[in-house]
Amino acid sequence: MSAGLNNLKHVVVLMMENRSFDHMLGALRAEDPRINGLTGKESNLDTSNEPVRVSAQAKFRSQLDPDPDHHFPAVHKQLYFGTTGPPAIPSMGGFVQSYFDVRKDRGKSRNIMYYFKTDKLPVLHTLAREYAVFNGWFSSIPGPTICNRAFAHYGSSFGNASMDMFEFNRPVKSIYERVIAAGHTSKLYYYDPSSSTMEVLNLLQNQPQLFGTYKQFLDDCKRGQLPKYCFVEPNYSDHPGEGGGQELASDQHPDHDVQAGEIFIASIYNAIRENPSLWQSTALLVVYDEHGGIYDHVPPPSCVADGFGATGFQASLEDTDGEVFKFDRLGVRVPAILISPWIAKHTVVLGPEDLAHGRVFEHASIPATVAKQFIGASPNASRREAAADTFLDLLGDTMRSEEDCPVFDFA
Amino acid sequence: MASVKVKKSGSAAKKKAAAKNATPKRPAKKTEAKGPQRIVVPKPARGAYNPNRPLAGNQLLIDQIAHFRKVQRKVHPERFSGMAPEQIATEGQAAEYIRKMSAILHPQGGEK
Numbered sequence: 083m084s085a086g087l088n089n090l091k092h093v094v095v096l097m098m099e100n101r102s103f104d105h106m107l108g109a110l111r112a113e114d115p116r117i118n119g120l121t122g123k124e125s126n127l128d129t130s131n132e133p134v135r136v137s138a139q140a141k142f143r144s145q146l147d148p149d150p151d152h153h154f155p156a157v158h159k160q161l162y163f164g165t166t167g168p169p170a171i172p173s174m175g176g177f178v179q180s181y182f183d184v185r186k187d188r189g190k191s192r193n194i195m196y197y198f199k200t201d202k203l204p205v206l207h208t209l210a211r212e213y214a215v216f217n218g219w220f221s222s223i224p225g226p227t228i229c230n231r232a233f234a235h236y237g238s239s240f241g242n243a244s245m246d247m248f249e250f251n252r253p254v255k256s257i258y259e260r261v262i263a264a265g266h267t268s269k270l271y272y273y274d275p276s277s278s279t280m281e282v283l284n285l286l287q288n289q290p291q292l293f294g295t296y297k298q299f300l301d302d303c304k305r306g307q308l309p310k311y312c313f314v315e316p317n318y319s320d321h322p323g324e325g326g327g328q329e330l331a332s333d334q335h336p337d338h339d340v341q342a343g344e345i346f347i348a349s350i351y352n353a354i355r356e357n358p359s360l361w362q363s364t365a366l367l368v369v370y371d372e373h374g375g376i377y378d379h380v381p382p383p384s385c386v387a388d389g390f391g392a393t394g395f396q397a398s399l400e401d402t403d404g405e406v407f408k409f410d411r412l413g414v415r416v417p418a419i420l421i422s423p424w425i426a427k428h429t430v431v432l433g434p435e436d437l438a439h440g441r442v443f444e445h446a447s448i449p450a451t452v453a454k455q456f457i458g459a460s461p462n463a464s465r466r467e468a469a470a471d472t473f474l475d476l477l478g479d480t481m482r483s484e485e486d487c488p489v490f491d492f493a
Numbered sequence: 494m495a496s497v498k499v500k501k502s503g504s505a506a507k508k509k510a511a512a513k514n515a516t517p518k519r520p521a522k523k524t525e526a527k528g529p530q531r532i533v534v535p536k537p538a539r540g541a542y543n544p545n546r547p548l549a550g551n552q553l554l555i556d557q558i559a560h561f562r563k564v565q566r567k568v569h570p571e572r573f574s575g576m577a578p579e580q581i582a583t584e585g586q587a588a589e590y591i592r593k594m595s596a597i598l599h600p601q602g603g604e605k
Contacts, residue, residue, distance in 0.1 A: 099553065100553075142537065142538070142541075143541065147550050148549070148550045149550055149551055149552055149553075204532050204533070204534060204535070205532070205534055208532050226552075226553075227553055227556075228556065245552070245556040245559075272602070274592075274602070275591070275592045275595035275596055275599070275602045275603055276588040276589070276591055276592040276595070277588065277591065278557070278561075278591050278592075278594070278595040278599075278602075280553075280557060282557065282560040282561055282564060282598075283560050283563065283564065286595075286598050286599060287564050287598060290598055290599040290601070291601075293599050293601070293602065294601075294602075295602050318553065318554060318557065319544075319554060319584045319585070319587055319588040319591075320542050320543050320544045320546060320584050320585065320588075321544055321584070321585055321588030321589070321592075322544070322585070322588075324603075328542045330537060330541055330542055331584075333553075335551065335553055337546075337550060337551075339537045339538075339541040341534075341535060341536070341537040341538075341541070342537050342541065344534055344535075345534055345536075345537075348532075348534045484528075484529060485527065485528060485529055486529070487529055488529055488530040488531070488532050489529045489530070489531050489532070490531075490532050490533075490534050491531050491532065491533050491534065492533075492534050492536075493533050493534060493535050493536050
C-alpha cells in the first residue's frame, strides 16, 4: 500500500452536471498530447449534410438554451447516427442532428460542437494539469441525470434509464448506508434548501439524517470533521440567498453560467486545501454526471450487464431502432479529475485509446472505490460495482509540497 | 502570458517551467514569490443571475419538482408547501417550492 493510501482518511466526490469531456477538457490535447481531447478535425454532419467541425467557441452561457436533449432516445441518436445501431461501434455522429431536433435551427444546432479554450476554464484546466485527469471516465448510462447519479450512490440504477423514480428497499444499499453500517461516517451535502438534492425519492425522503448543506461542508472542513466519505451537490438554480443576495446556479447544467460552477469547484478544493491535515488525508474527485447532449468523440465501450430489467425504460422502440437496453454499455465520456497532494503533477490516466494499458471508469467506480478503501468489498454490491475499476491506486508514495499545490483566489 | 490569470509571474520561472515541460507544452504559471501558485478565478458577468429564467428550459429542475411532488402526494399529503407545483413557471419559483419541501423533509438543512 502506498504512503498516500496509508494516510487517506477522507474521500470527497463533487458531481457536476451535463458537460462532456471534449466540451470542457478537449482543448488540453493541444498542450499535452496524452490527453485524449480534440485535434480540431472532429466533425458531425448537420441536417443539410454539411460537416460541422468542433470549434473553440464555447461561451459561459446563452449557447445551449434550450437544454440539449440527453434522454435515452436522443443519446441513442447522438451515438449511433448513420450506423445500424448496437452492437455496432458508436459513430459519435448524431450530436448536431439531435440538437437540431431541439432547436429547429440549423445554425444553432452547430453550437453542440463548441468547446472551451484553455484560457476560459482556469479552475478545471488547472486541476486537470496539476493532478490526475481521466481519459476514460464514462457516464454509467447513455441517458439523463437521475439514473446516472444513482450509479454513484448505489452502483446501479435498478433497471432505470430515465429521470423517473425508483423504489426504495432495493437489495443494494447506498454507499452512505454501507459506510455508516461499518461504523464510519458518511454524508451527502446539498447546496442549500432552495437547491436541495437530486436524491429526493429515496434518501432525502427516507433517510434525511444522511444530509448536510454546503455551509456545513465548509464548517466540517474548517473544523477537521469531514466524514469518511461524502458527496457534494452543486446549486441547481438561480435564487435569492437565505440572508439576502443572489445565489447563482453552480451546477454548470446548460444554460447555467459555467463560471459560477468554476467558483464552486474552486471553493470545494480550497476548503480542503486550506486545512493542512485535511489536505494531506483527503482525495477529491471532481466528476460530471453525464454529457448533457454535448459532443464527445470517444465511443463509449461495452460493460458488464447490470442484471436489472429496464423497468423504468421510457424510450420507444421506434426511437431506438427496436433495441432493448440491457445496461451493458456505458454512456458518453465526462470530465473526471482526482485531486490529492499524493498524486504526481500532470498525471493522465489513459483510457480506451490505449488498448494495452487503458482503463475505463464509470460512476459505479465511486462506491466500488469507497467500499474497497474503507469497508471492504460489499457482498451484495451490484454487478456493475463489483466489476468497476477503482482509482485510489493513483495516490503514490510522495507527498507534494505546500508550494507545489495551487490555491484559488476569487476576483 | 499564461493562459490562466495569476497574481504574479516571472520570466525566470516561466523559462524554468517551459524547460521542464518541453513536451508536452504547458502554459507557464509559476510565481516568483514563495508559497503556492495562486490562480485567480473570474466572477461571472453581470446579468448572469436570472431567477426568471423559464423553467421549461431546464428539464432537470422540472424532474426535481416532479419528485418532490410525488413525495408530497404519497408521504406528506397533509403537509403541503402552500404552492401549486403545476403553476411554477420560472427557476426562482421552482427554488421557492423546493425550499419549502426541503424544510418539510429535512428541517436540519435550515439550521445555521
